[in-house]
Amino acid sequence: MNRKIAPSIVDAVNFNLQLKPYQYYALDNGIPVYCIDAGEQDVLQIEWVFYAGNWFEQQQGVAAATNFMLKNGTSSKNAYELNEAFDYYGSYCSRSCYNETATVSLHCLNRHAEKGVGIVAEMISDSVFPEKELEIFKQNSKQRLQVNQKKCEFVAGRKIDRLLYGEKHPYAAYSNEPEIDALDVALLKNFYEQYYLQGSCVIFVAGKLPLNIMGILNEYFGKMPLKKPDYLLKPLPADPSSEKKWRIKNDEHAVQGAIRMAASFPNRHHPDFKKAIVLNNIFGGYFGSRLMSNIREEKGYTYGIYSYLQNHIQESAWMISTEAGLEYCEPLIEEVYKEMKLLRDAPVSNEELKLVQNYMMGSLLGDLDGPFHIIAKWKNIILNGLGEDYFYSSVEAIKNSKPEELQELAQKYLQPENFYELIVY
C-alpha cells in the first residue's frame, strides 16, 4: 500500500441525484399542503407559511411583533398555558418573520402531533395580543437591541443592507428603539386579522408521517377563512446608496473590524443565477475557496471569510463577509479585489472546476439526507416560484459549467466598482 496515492473515487458529478417528489394535498378551503414522508425517527415537522412578512407592514416592526406575539395569548389560554401545552409533550413551536413570509413551525413526536396542531390552530385563529405581553416584548426587544448594537458584525449586517436597498425597503427595514416604542396592540391586531386570520397560507409537512396527518390538518385548518397564496408580490424598487465606501466607528475598544462587501445581483429566475453559484463557490463559497485559501490559510488575517448570494425572493446581492484584526482590514479588502481580478483575468483550471463540481454535488447529496432537508429544498422552489424541474436544472448547471462561462460571469459581476465596501470597527 502506498499512502501517497489516493484511493480511487467515483466522481460525484456522475451521480444521478434524485429529489424525492412531494405529495400534494389541498385542504377543504384550498390551502395547499406539501408533504415528504421519509425518515426513520417517529418525529414530525410542520411549517405554516403565511404571507405576512415585513413586505406587508405599514409601520416598521409590526410584522415581526405580530408573528412573535402569536404564542402569547388566546382567548382561552395565556402565554404560560400556551407554552406549557407544547412543552408538556416535548413539542417545540417556533415563529419566524422574514421579508415576504412569516412562519409558525411545530416539531413534535408523532404521537403528539394532533395536540400540537390543535394548539397552533388556536394561535392562528384566536390570538388576543395582551397588552402586558406586548410591553414585555417591547422592553426585551429594546434591551436585546442595545446588546447587539455593541457588536460590530450586527451593525455591519444591517448597514450593508441599507446601502444596497435603502432604509425604507423591506430588505433593509430594521427596527430601532423608536419603531419598537411605536408598536401598539391595535396595530398588531389589524395586521393579524388581515394577514393571518384571513391571510394566505401554505403548509409544509415532513417526517415519518402518521397516517391520519392530513385528516388532522384538515380538521383544524380546513375550515379557516384562509386563502391559497398566489406567490406574486408587487416589487418594491430599491434605493441604493450612491456612496460606495464606508468606514464606521462603533466601539472604541474594538480589536477587530466587521467587513462586508456587496454588489446587487438579480434573483433566482435570472439565467446567470445558477452558474453564479458555481463561481461563488470557487470565489468564497466553501472552505477550499480562493478567499479562504488566500486570506485565512495563507495570510491568517481572519478566522473565516465567506461569499454568498443573499437568500431573497425579489432581488439578491453578492456578499462577502468576514471579521478581521484592525490592522488586517484594509489589506484584506485589497486581497478580495485581487481575487476578483484573478477570476476576471484567467479562466479557472479544469482541475479546480472539477474539484468544485464534485464538492457541490457531494454537498447536494448530503443535503438530501432526511425528510427535513428534502422539504427545505421543495419549500425554496415553491416559495420562489421556480418550477418543478429547478432542482434538476441546478444540478445540470453545476455539471455543465465551463471555465470560460465562469470567467465571463466574473467579468460581468465581480467588478470592484459594483461593490459597496464597509468596515465597522
Add this chain to the structure above:
Amino acid sequence: MIHFEKFTLPNGLRVIVHPDTSTPMAVLDVMYDVGARDEDPNKTGFAHLFEHLMFGGSIHIKDYDEPLQRAGGDNNAYTTNDLTNYYCQLPAENIETAFWLESDRMLSLAFNAKSLEVQRKVVCEEFKENYINKPYGDVWHKLRALAYQSHPYRWMTIGEKLQHIEEVTLPDVKAFFKKHYNPRNAVMVVAGNVKTEQIKILAEKWFGDIAPGPKYERNLPAEPMQEFPRFLEVKADVPLDAIYKCWHIEDRISDRYYRADLITEVLGGGGSSRLFQALVKEKKLFSNIDCYHLGSTDAGLLVIDGKLVKGVHIKDADDAINDELEKLKSNGITESELEKIKNRTESAMAFEDMSLANRAASLANYEMLGDANLINTELEKYRAVTAYDVLQECKQVFTNNNCSTLYYLSNN
C-alpha cells in the same frame, strides 16, 4: 434503537460501525481522548490550536481538504475541554478516501512550520472574534476561574490568554501529537450506507499498521469541595447588568448527572420553565434568563444566567433567583412537571438523532464515556428519575457554599 457493531484493532483502536441504508452518505468520525483539560496550565488553548494544525498536511498527504472535497466530501472538527472530534461526511462510494486521510494524520503529521505560523494567527483572530470583540465576551474566562481552583476546567478551550497561543513552538506540537494522537487514545465511528465487513477490511488496511503508541494516563487534579460561597463583581462597557451563578454538579457518568440535567429543564427549559415564567414574565426583573449545565465529562457546573431589566437592582434580581431555588428545595417538583421534563428530554434526543453526523459523534462520545450503547439506554436512566430524586438533588446542589456568583455590571 440505534444499531451498531463494535470491534477493536490489535493496536487498540476502537471502531464502531452504524449502518444506515436510508442515506447515500457516509460519515467517518474520529474522536481523540484529549481536550483542554489535558493542557499544561502555562500553555492553555493548545489542544484547540492543535486541532487546526491537523489540517496542515500529514506525513504522506500535503493537503487534507482538497482530496476530500474532490471526493464530494466535507469535514469539520471541534475541541472541547474534554475531547477533540474530527468528522467528515462524503458519498458512501468514496468512504475509502476518508480512511486514507484520517489514517495518515493519525500515523503522523507533516509538522509544517508555515502552518503553525498561520494557524496561530487564525486562532488569535478566532479568540478576538468570540471572546474580546463582543459584549460579555470574557464572562466565561472569569466564571470558570471563579468556580474551579484546581481542576483544569478553570480555563476555556480557546485558552486563558492570547499570549499562550502566540508562544507555541513546533517541538510543543510534536510532543503533544506523540502523547495523545494514537490508536489507543481514539475511537472511530463509521456511519451511513456502509457494511460492517467492508469497514473491518478498510480499518485493518488503513489503520492496522499504526503503532499503538503510549496510553495516555489522565491524572488531573481533582476539584476540592467548595466550602464557601464565592463572589466576583466586574464592571465593563456593556449596556446591561448581567448575573451569572453556578454550582458544582457530579460527573457525566454519575447517576446524579441525570437528576441535575433534569433540574436545568425545570428551571430553564422553554417558555413554561420556572425561571422564565417567574422572573421574566411575572416579576419582570430579567429580559432573559437561562439555566443549563456545561455538559462536561468530569464534575461540571450548573449555571443560571440572565440580563437584568434596566433599573432593577442586581441584589434584588439575585434574591429573586434564590427565592425560586428555595421553593424548589422546600416543595420539589410536581409529577406533571416531572413528566414534562422527561418528555422534553425524549423529544430532544429523537430530534438530535435525525442527523447521521450527530449519531456518529454521539456513539463516539458514549464510547469515550465507557459504553457506546448508552445511546440506547440513556433515556431509561432519565425515565427512572423520581420527583424525590430531583428534590434531593436540589437540596445537595443549591447550597450557598457550593455557589459562585458573578455580577457583570454596566459602567455606563
